[in-house]
Amino acid sequence: MVYQTDLDAVLDFPILIGDIGGTNARFAIVVDSYAEPREFPVLFTADFPTIDDAIQSVLDQTSLLPRSTVLAVAGPVDGDEIDLTNSDWVVRPKQMMKTFGFGDVIVLNDFEAQALAVVALGEAHLEKIGGGSAETVGSRVVLGPGTGLGVAGLVHAQHTWIPLPGEGGHIDLGPRTERDYEIFPHLERIEGRISAEQVLCGRGLVNLYRAIAAADGKEAPFSDPAEITSAGLERSNPLATETLDLFVTYLGRVAGDLGLIFMSQGGVFLTGGIVQKIVPALRNGVFRAAFEDKAPHRTLMAEIPVYVITHPMAAVCGLGAYARTPGRFGVETAGRRWRAR
Incomplete structure (x- = not known):
């Protein structure tokens, strides 16, 4: 099992974070290592044919251009095409990098994000x-x-x-x-x-x-x-x-x-x-x-x-904590991180 070192873990801000479930998708942007995530309204996955369409609808609401993204999805992360267990969406990190200009894409399991939230919440x-x-x-x-x-x-x-x-x-x-x-x-x-x-x-x-x-x-x-x-x-x-x-x-x-x-x-x-x-x-x-x-x-x-x-956006809080200070967490990224450089 390969875990990040502090150097490997660093992500470029702003960072788009997303908690993608079978029914709802929750997004936020982390501007820097001191900022709390800027949350967006919850989206219904059924309202968008693809996850890329959902992301575009979020980016249309802000002037910020994320340079990295960390997504937590409901399903196992395996390969360059990631199927969600209870949704028709498919996450294609390489295509996202081309479409949105992300230099770094990390895809985690959705309950991995919930686990991160356990130590992020008060x-x-x-x-x-x-x-x-x-x-x-x-x-x-x-x-x-x-x-x-x-x-x-x-x-x-x-x-x-x-x-x-x-x-x-x-x-x-x-x-x-x-x-x-x-x-x-x-x-x-x-x-x-x-x-x-x-x-x-x-x-x-x-x-x-x-x-x-x-x-x-x-x-x-x-x-x-x-x-x-x-x-x-x-x-x-x-x-x-x-x-x-x-x-x-x-x-x-x-x-x-x-x-x-x-x-x-x-x-x-x-x-x-x-x-x-x-x-x-x-x-x-x-x-x-x-x-x-x-x-x-x-x-x-x-x-x-x-x-x-009781926090309604707990996984987003967990992802935000990881995005700001990834060295605090031993997150395995082998096979789950795509980088442009």
């Missing part, structure tokens, strides 16, 4: 969900149900924070309780398996809602995740209420598993629009009970703090 943008005190340089993990389920780790070594991207949202998710065994046969599968992402994302929430309805032989009138979460939070619909409770339970189980894998004594961080909207459900004890139910390590799990990241 307490004002973190809401604690139980546990003890976080170790200052303890390992951390971030996960977020959104269009899909993103996961990344963050470890500290040699005075450097090193993000660990991956596709952890696709780990297996299995039943434990009798109720689970009633519901799981009705969950939509991919090639015969149920991954965490099949439940813990927007479409996964709908998948779970319909599976509960099928298990009970009931109608499932809601088709939008926001309808289900709203009714679940209001406790106005028994089916939506159980769906939200189980969603929170399964999120707690997966978050706890990842906390064990990374021994995340620096904290487990939940991010994304869904968790920000369901904080009351995360605080009612169901999530924390599932998170800690990891015998024989229940005592260990009770000490690991969990935080909800």
Whole structure:
């Protein structure tokens, strides 16, 4: 694994940064190493045929001409054409350099940016969900149900924070309780398996809602995740209420598993629009009970703090921190950086 040296890491300002998800694209420009990112309105990926069209719409709003860009995309970065997992956009760094005159293009995984945000954000943008005190340089993990389920780790070594991207949202998710065994046969599968992402994302929430309805032989009138979460939070619909409770339970189980894998004594961080909207459900004890139910390590799990990241542009903040002071982070750029010089 090859990491940047401080010299290699330097980027020319201004720097365009972008957090590109399956549904939304968030852009900002970092003018210099002391400036906070200048944010632009959030774009819907469906409104633009290509990412280059979206970038052009951003640049049309400013007189600044970025010399570098750092993009975080929802999907693995492999080769000169990078497909997004839940979008038709394809990132072509070499073409971007020709189109926009960028001298430097770095493409990271979107949850790598979320991991960077974990150390870039202050307490004002973190809401604690139980546990003890976080170790200052303890390992951390971030996960977020959104269009899909993103996961990344963050470890500290040699005075450097090193993000660990991956596709952890696709780990297996299995039943434990009798109720689970009633519901799981009705969950939509991919090639015969149920991954965490099949439940813990927007479409996964709908998948779970319909599976509960099928298990009970009931109608499932809601088709939008926001309808289900709203009714679940209001406790106005028994089916939506159980769906939200189980969603929170399964999120707690997966978050706890990842906390064990990374021994995340620096904290487990939940991010994304869904968790920000369901904080009351995360605080009612169901999530924390599932998170800690990891015998024989229940005592260990009770000490690991969990935080909800409440900043709406968290990944942009993480990318901004990296763009300003890349030497602070051990970001692997081999095969993920394109330079004109």
